[in-house]
Amino acid sequence: MEEKESPKVNIFWKIPMFEYLDEKELDRLYSMCERETYPKGEYIFFECDQPRKLYVVVSGQVKLLKQSDDGREMILEMAYPGDVFGEEAVFDGQPYPMTAQALDDVELLSISRVDFFSFLRDNPDLALEIIADLAARLREAQNTIRALAMERVEWRIARVLLLLSQRAGSKVDGGVSIELPLTRQDIADMAATTVETAIRVLSNFKKMGLVETVEGKILLKDRDRLESMVKEGCTGQR
Amino acid sequence: MEEKESPKVNIFWKIPMFEYLDEKELDRLYSMCERETYPKGEYIFFECDQPRKLYVVVSGQVKLLKQSDDGREMILEMAYPGDVFGEEAVFDGQPYPMTAQALDDVELLSISRVDFFSFLRDNPDLALEIIADLAARLREAQNTIRALAMERVEWRIARVLLLLSQRAGSKVDGGVSIELPLTRQDIADMAATTVETAIRVLSNFKKMGLVETVEGKILLKDRDRLESMVKEGCTGQR
DNA sequence: TGGATTGCTGGATAAAAATCAAGTGGGCGG
DNA sequence: CCGCCCACTTGATTTTTATCCAGCAATCCA
Numbered sequence: 001m002e003e004k005e006s007p008k009v010n011i012f013w014k015i016p017m018f019e020y021l022d023e024k025e026l027d028r029l030y031s032m033c034e035r036e037t038y039p040k041g042e043y044i045f046f047e048c049d050q051p052r053k054l055y056v057v058v059s060g061q062v063k064l065l066k067q068s069d070d071g072r073e074m075i076l077e078m079a080y081p082g083d084v085f086g087e088e089a090v091f092d093g094q095p096y097p098m099t100a101q102a103l104d105d106v107e108l109l110s111i112s113r114v115d116f117f118s119f120l121r122d123n124p125d126l127a128l129e130i131i132a133d134l135a136a137r138l139r140e141a142q143n144t145i146r147a148l149a150m151e152r153v154e155w156r157i158a159r160v161l162l163l164l165s166q167r168a169g170s171k172v173d174g175g176v177s178i179e180l181p182l183t184r185q186d187i188a189d190m191a192a193t194t195v196e197t198a199i200r201v202l203s204n205f206k207k208m209g210l211v212e213t214v215e216g217k218i219l220l221k222d223r224d225r226l227e228s229m230v231k232e233g234c235t236g237q238r
Numbered sequence: 239m240e241e242k243e244s245p246k247v248n249i250f251w252k253i254p255m256f257e258y259l260d261e262k263e264l265d266r267l268y269s270m271c272e273r274e275t276y277p278k279g280e281y282i283f284f285e286c287d288q289p290r291k292l293y294v295v296v297s298g299q300v301k302l303l304k305q306s307d308d309g310r311e312m313i314l315e316m317a318y319p320g321d322v323f324g325e326e327a328v329f330d331g332q333p334y335p336m337t338a339q340a341l342d343d344v345e346l347l348s349i350s351r352v353d354f355f356s357f358l359r360d361n362p363d364l365a366l367e368i369i370a371d372l373a374a375r376l377r378e379a380q381n382t383i384r385a386l387a388m389e390r391v392e393w394r395i396a397r398v399l400l401l402l403s404q405r406a407g408s409k410v411d412g413g414v415s416i417e418l419p420l421t422r423q424d425i426a427d428m429a430a431t432t433v434e435t436a437i438r439v440l441s442n443f444k445k446m447g448l449v450e451t452v453e454g455k456i457l458l459k460d461r462d463r464l465e466s467m468v469k470e471g472c473t474g475q476r
Numbered sequence: 477t478g479g480a481t482t483g484c485t486g487g488a489t490a491a492a493a494a495t496c497a498a499g500t501g502g503g504c505g506g
Numbered sequence: 507c508c509g510c511c512c513a514c515t516t517g518a519t520t521t522t523t524a525t526c527c528a529g530c531a532a533t534c535c536a
Contacts, residue, residue: 048471074384092373094374098380128358130369132329134376135329142314142379146306149312152493184515192387423483432523432524432525437485437486484529486528488525490526493520496520497519500514504510504512
């Protein structure tokens with residue numbers, strides 16, 4: 001997170017989409033990128049903006065969200081170092097389908113739409129990686145739809161905690177800690193509920209010995225029990 | 239819908255993903271396909287099945303859904319003639335993320351995963367079409383998430399009606415008719431609510447002069463007013 | 477033909493979660 | 507150092523929507 005020296009090629013190595021490219025190609029890709037920084041809270045783009053760039057997170061976290069007319073937010077995804085965002089818009093040329101906001105100070109690499117397509121033309125196998133990436137994103141979005149459509153709040157909050165712990169969790173004594181500057185409001189926005197409800201559910205979880213709040217970070221004390229309560233996918237089979 | 243003679247190449251022409259392929263390639267693709275038929279109500283695959291095939295709808299309608307453990311359903315998408323389904327699983331090799339069920343008697347073309355990839359290798363530009371297709375699907379899924387997260391039932395039902403009318407609507411005198419064998423339960427499953435609520439909302443819409451039921455089909459009498467009440471995307475911009 | 481099943485409807489009630497309201501404590505800027 | 511703002515927390519109330527129920531009409535089919 002603090003490696004200010006040339007991250008050059010190595011930032012791309014972490015990204016599944018690019019991992020099979022050779023060093024020469026990664027260098028070329030890197031040379032097409034611009035480095036951008038955004039302070040905490042700033043917007044990177046808004047829903048309905050014309051797509052210009054694909055972004056890669058170098059450090060910090062980015063919220064990808066949709067807003068309602070009355071100011072509420074739904075967080076669709078979080079992007080962490082090594083994640084790519086803005087694909088939908090760049091790949092089909094339609095406006096960005098959501099807003100991107102820096103959750104803390106953020107460092108990004110950006111590649112313009114045209115540059116990316118020219119790179120893609122010379123690396124046809126990359127298209128397969130992108131397809132797999134989009135397919136996985138779609139799959140996850142469909143799981144979210146299922147959760148919103150048929151599961152109650154506690155379930156959705158538990159799911160959010162588990163997803164966060166998979167992406168940004170670190171093992172500490174007593175469980176898994178989610179190392180992110182998240183507010184209760186953020187949790188609520190990810191689970192499609194209100195702050196008050198999110199707080200109530202979290203304090204129930206605390207009473208049940210499932211989670212704990214340590215120095216502002218959420219600590220999952222009993223990940224297994226949380227997992228057994230969500231158990232995603234393949235439930236209603238025959 | 240009734241063209242029983244060799245649909246061969248021409249079924250593919252309707253499909254955006256394939257439309258730029260030349261006749262020779264379409265013929266080759268067609269020769270890789272198997273023709274399958276399913277009677278009304280039958281399942282084509284279940285969530286968590288191993289992915290074997292990509293499907294193209296020739297005639298009939300297919301429901302793509304997720305089930306909850308207590309038997310409720312959420313319809314993620316409907317597939318009509320010319321639509322492709324099963325992509326997520328075929329493209330990333332993971333199990334199917336949802337169940338596919340014939341809504342009426344259905345005729346399909348299926349292409350096995352391996353055959354499709356070999357065809358894709360010889361037609362690298364097809365990958366770009368697939369990327370655009372997946373990006374559009376993802377975008378739509380995100381709109382559904384937004385709807386479920388922040389809009390109330392009437393809004394969601396109105397949205398479902400509009401989406402259906404775009405895909406399977408035909409202009410008749412007095413409005414746009416949705417030419418599908420849909421039950422109230424199906425509508426409810428698409429809007430993530432219960433039959434009773436769906437019925438109540440629809441009968442309110444009827445009182446307001448927005449819709450009418452004619453011979454089992456839903457007729458949108460005032461599409462514009464419905465549209466103005468949903469107004470998707472770009473609301474909360476700055 | 478008649479009994480059963482299925483889809484549609486709407487009323488009464490209950491449950492889940494949102495909203496409203498109020499108070500706490502920590503951190504930051506003046 | 508004081509006061510203000512913001513995140514957090516909890517209780518009380520209200521709203522939305524699900525659940526439970528019963529009746530009706532059409533269709534299937536034995």
